[in-house]
Amino acid sequence: MRLVLVAIGVLLLLIGAATAADWQITQLDNGLKVMIMENHQVPQVNVSTTVKVGAKNETDFFDGATHLLEHLILFRGTEEMTGSELQAAMKQHGAYFNGYTSSDWTDFVISLPKENVDFALKIHADMLFHSNFPAAEMDQERQAICEEINISEDNPFGKAYRTSLKTLYGQHPYAKNVLGSKENVTNVPRDSVYAYYKRYYAPNNMTTVIVGDIDAAATLELVKKYFGAIPRGATPEDRYVSPTPRTKVDVIEIKKDVGQAYLMMMGIGPKADSPDQYALDLVATMLGDGESSRLFKKLRTELGLVYSIGNSFNTCKYEGQLYTFATLDAGKIDTVEKTVNSVLQDIKTNGFTETELQKAKTKIRTGFYTSLERGLDRADKYAQYDSYIGYQFVDGYPQKVAAVTLADANAVARKYLNTDSYVKTVVVPK
Amino acid sequence: MKMKSLIFLLLAAAFLLQCKVQLPTDPLTIGADGYGKITLPNGLVAVVNQDKSTSLSAARIIIGGGLLTETAQTNGIGNLMIKMLLKGNSSMTANQISEQLDNLGATVSADCFRDYTAISLSCLTENFDKALGIIATSLQSPTFPEEELTKLKAEVDGQIKAANDNQTQASSDLYFKTAYGDQEYGLRMVGNPEVVAAMTAAEIRAYFEKYAGGKSMVVAISTDLPTEQIDQLIQSKFGPIKAEAAAIPAPKLTLQSEKTGFISFDRNQSFIFMGYVLDRQDAKGIAETNMLHQTMGAGVGVRLWYLRQTEKLAYAVYTQWQVAKYATQFRAAIGTDTSKVRQALASLEREWDRLVKDGITDMELANAKVNMKNGLISQIESKAGRANNMANYEYLGYGYHFVLDQIALADSISLAEVNDFVKTKLTNDRRYISVVGKM
Numbered sequence: 001m002r003l004v005l006v007a008i009g010v011l012l013l014l015i016g017a018a019t020a021a022d023w024q025i026t027q028l029d030n031g032l033k034v035m036i037m038e039n040h041q042v043p044q045v046n047v048s049t050t051v052k053v054g055a056k057n058e059t060d061f062f063d064g065a066t067h068l069l070e071h072l073i074l075f076r077g078t079e080e081m082t083g084s085e086l087q088a089a090m091k092q093h094g095a096y097f098n099g100y101t102s103s104d105w106t107d108f109v110i111s112l113p114k115e116n117v118d119f120a121l122k123i124h125a126d127m128l129f130h131s132n133f134p135a136a137e138m139d140q141e142r143q144a145i146c147e148e149i150n151i152s153e154d155n156p157f158g159k160a161y162r163t164s165l166k167t168l169y170g171q172h173p174y175a176k177n178v179l180g181s182k183e184n185v186t187n188v189p190r191d192s193v194y195a196y197y198k199r200y201y202a203p204n205n206m207t208t209v210i211v212g213d214i215d216a217a218a219t220l221e222l223v224k225k226y227f228g229a230i231p232r233g234a235t236p237e238d239r240y241v242s243p244t245p246r247t248k249v250d251v252i253e254i255k256k257d258v259g260q261a262y263l264m265m266m267g268i269g270p271k272a273d274s275p276d277q278y279a280l281d282l283v284a285t286m287l288g289d290g291e292s293s294r295l296f297k298k299l300r301t302e303l304g305l306v307y308s309i310g311n312s313f314n315t316c317k318y319e320g321q322l323y324t325f326a327t328l329d330a331g332k333i334d335t336v337e338k339t340v341n342s343v344l345q346d347i348k349t350n351g352f353t354e355t356e357l358q359k360a361k362t363k364i365r366t367g368f369y370t371s372l373e374r375g376l377d378r379a380d381k382y383a384q385y386d387s388y389i390g391y392q393f394v395d396g397y398p399q400k401v402a403a404v405t406l407a408d409a410n411a412v413a414r415k416y417l418n419t420d421s422y423v424k425t426v427v428v429p430k
Numbered sequence: 431m432k433m434k435s436l437i438f439l440l441l442a443a444a445f446l447l448q449c450k451v452q453l454p455t456d457p458l459t460i461g462a463d464g465y466g467k468i469t470l471p472n473g474l475v476a477v478v479n480q481d482k483s484t485s486l487s488a489a490r491i492i493i494g495g496g497l498l499t500e501t502a503q504t505n506g507i508g509n510l511m512i513k514m515l516l517k518g519n520s521s522m523t524a525n526q527i528s529e530q531l532d533n534l535g536a537t538v539s540a541d542c543f544r545d546y547t548a549i550s551l552s553c554l555t556e557n558f559d560k561a562l563g564i565i566a567t568s569l570q571s572p573t574f575p576e577e578e579l580t581k582l583k584a585e586v587d588g589q590i591k592a593a594n595d596n597q598t599q600a601s602s603d604l605y606f607k608t609a610y611g612d613q614e615y616g617l618r619m620v621g622n623p624e625v626v627a628a629m630t631a632a633e634i635r636a637y638f639e640k641y642a643g644g645k646s647m648v649v650a651i652s653t654d655l656p657t658e659q660i661d662q663l664i665q666s667k668f669g670p671i672k673a674e675a676a677a678i679p680a681p682k683l684t685l686q687s688e689k690t691g692f693i694s695f696d697r698n699q700s701f702i703f704m705g706y707v708l709d710r711q712d713a714k715g716i717a718e719t720n721m722l723h724q725t726m727g728a729g730v731g732v733r734l735w736y737l738r739q740t741e742k743l744a745y746a747v748y749t750q751w752q753v754a755k756y757a758t759q760f761r762a763a764i765g766t767d768t769s770k771v772r773q774a775l776a777s778l779e780r781e782w783d784r785l786v787k788d789g790i791t792d793m794e795l796a797n798a799k800v801n802m803k804n805g806l807i808s809q810i811e812s813k814a815g816r817a818n819n820m821a822n823y824e825y826l827g828y829g830y831h832f833v834l835d836q837i838a839l840a841d842s843i844s845l846a847e848v849n850d851f852v853k854t855k856l857t858n859d860r861r862y863i864s865v866v867g868k869m
Contacts (some may be wrong), residue, residue, distance in 0.1 A: 091729070091732070154597060154698050367554075
């Protein structure tokens with residue numbers, strides 16, 4: 001077994017009390033990337049494995065299959081144990097475990113008392129590589145996912161978000177709903193899903209991150225024991241299609257049993273590896289994070305047009321989304337849209353101020369360190385980002401944000417804030 | 431000359447006496463476990479956790495009252511009051527406060543709960559003193575400007591509408607309304623829209639002056655600052671707050687005879703709560719409730735999981751437990767297709783009945799203990815989580831160390847004790863149901 005052992009001192013630069021935290025980074029012969037960090041704050045161990053497969057990899061035939069597969073791996077058993085036995089074993093070892101599917105990746109986490117680290121890695125490997133999901137069990141899980149689709153359809157902002165994605169991205173893989181359609185989730189054959197699983201769930205297509213009250217060297221030996229013999233697989237390609245350039249405003253109205261209107265205005269942003277990424281996070285913060293942000297001040301505080309308003313940029317492997325969201329009375333939708341656009345236009349023309357930029361930097365820096373405070377969150381964040389942009393993205397993020405100048409931010413604002421080509425989705429009372 | 435000296439001595443004595451009154455009996459000390467507690471002369475209790483692992487700090491400031499000080503005619507005043515504290519003080523306007531807090535990268539929230547209202551703060555330690563200072567100034571000298579109240583009412587109106595649109599929240603509110611009716615714990619924490627619309631700034635100020643004082647307040651801080659600096663920060667920010675606060679009498683809560691509440695909603699799913707409304711429990715009773723939660727509905731592989739895994743009724747089914755000053759809740763939650771509501775209700779009833787009839791097993795108890803301890807550790811892993819838990823349990827009378835005490839207590843509880851709790855506490859007259867959606 002060829003081991004490339006790299007110990008990297010990652011200075012987390014926690015202001016006032018710098019904490020040096022060491023990652024031990026290893027790539028097994030079979031291609032599995034392993035990152036281990038000792039963190040002795042609480043007597044727990046947290047494991048997160050991200051697989052480089054998401055809804056973006058699905059053809060229409062496999063619509064929703066990535067998410068269905070995540071459920072089957074979590075709940076429906078392996079070659080060694082049934083779903084019920086697996087769940088009982090988790091309970092017996094005090095384990096919290098879960099999974100998440102996005103357009104870019106699928107993520108599995110387990111968090112439990114530190115003395116159960118052996119169990120955690122053994123069962124984690126068993127689930128990732130030896131899941132079995134018999135047809136009868138799979139049929140039961142299909143129904144649970146149909147209920148999850150019901151939940152997401154009932155959520156007004158969730159509905160507006162997914163509807164916007166579909167129109168915004170067209171043939172681009174991010175147009176796909178991660179949950180898939182009820183019809184496809186109900187009918188996609190078990191053997192096809194199993195073949196999909198075997199294609200993507202290979203160690204060379206994964207990153208495993210372990211953070212906890214552990215001995216890093218001993219933990220690495222356990223990883224080698226449980227993951228090392230899994231054979232390398234193929235390296236599947238993404239199904240990437242460039243987004244069609246937008247030239248107009250698309251308007252979608254959805255009527256639901258709601259008491260207020262929900263508005264979303266969405267445009268396309270840069271890829272994760274774009275240098276614009278950092279400045280756009282600052283732009284989104286200056287626009288819509290906090291009561292002193294541009295949109296909040298204008299539309300909520302000054303004009304009282306909305307109940308709430310915000311702006312966000314979603315970082316993705318490929319082109320992410322920049323969107324404004326608001327809750328309001330249905331009668332004010334057009335006025336709010338015009339006012340949002342006037343705020344954006346003013347920024348494109350006159351730019352932000354240095355004070356706004358510094359404020360946004362502090363906000364982002366605080367949020368970044370807070371997001372790494374819990375061991376499970378830290379493991380999860382590194383595993384997810386490593387799957388599509390590299391863990392270095394997380395390490396370098398605060399410095400990259402700090403280096404953005406006002407000129408950079410204003411240039412990025414001019415480039416991505418769009419007042420004449422976006423998707424506007426509203427959910428309004430019936 | 432002698433007279434002057436005497437006057438001087440008397441003045442000096444009076445001054446020293448005054449100084450003595452303003453100083454706490456003992457300075458803050460932090461134990462080997464990183465925790466400490468201090469009571470200021472104005473009665474305010476500050477509980478502290480010192481943790482040097484990160485340069486983050488968090489605080490939670492509780493003002494006693496919440497729904498316990500509201501009636502159906504004033505429902506929403508606590509929510510408005512706590513939010514108005516951030517809308518102007520003697521040295522800053524609302525805009526200046528939000529601008530400054532944003533400048534400091536502070537995450538701040540202000541909300542009403544059953545037993546109190548609370549402001550939570552988290553930020554980098556380098557900005558903690560300033561951010562806490564802004565909040566403390568608001569606690570000492572809020573201005574309650576009319577024009578800000580008008581804006582806030584619109585915001586709260588949106589908050590109420592959003593809560594109504596959320597089936598889980600709407601069903602949860604309905605559950606408490608079903609159990610307690612218009613009594614304190616049956617009211618909505620966001621308030622009643624008509625009451626909120628009619629509320630005046632003068633009424634909110636009067637409410638603040640009546641209930642906000644050192645005697646009714648608990649402050650919890652989790653930070654990496656040195657002990658002396660924490661001590662100084664507590665004294666300077668919270669020492670000047672007035673002591674007086676109206677006592678909050680224990681409510682006379684009577685459970686309602688109608689056990690099921692229903693609101694019609696045209697959605698794909700209906701959301702159900704079914705569970706038990708208990709009186710205040712002691713530490714052991716809370717640990718037992720948590721163990722039952724771990725057995726019935728915490729995570730995967732628990733008893734209620736059968737409704738999802740085998741009966742195909744839901745995406746998620748779980749239990750929740752909540753501690754208030756005069757009550758403890760333990761309930762199951764399920765979102766299910768509107769065509770399956772009857773079946774879901776029958777399945778929940780079946781599982782509750784089975785629990786009451788047979789109790790839990792040895793193995794379930796062993797599993798519950800390990801999961802309970804791990805879950806509690808996760809609750810206090812972050813500084814914000816620690817500050818919130820410390821403040822909450824200190825105010826509710828269980829002590830700021832309660833989460834750690836629960837972890838220590840877990841192993842001493844026997845199967846017979848848990849099953850006795852089931853038999854004596856989970857009685858049918860305390861079982862309530864709420865359904866939002868279609869029946």
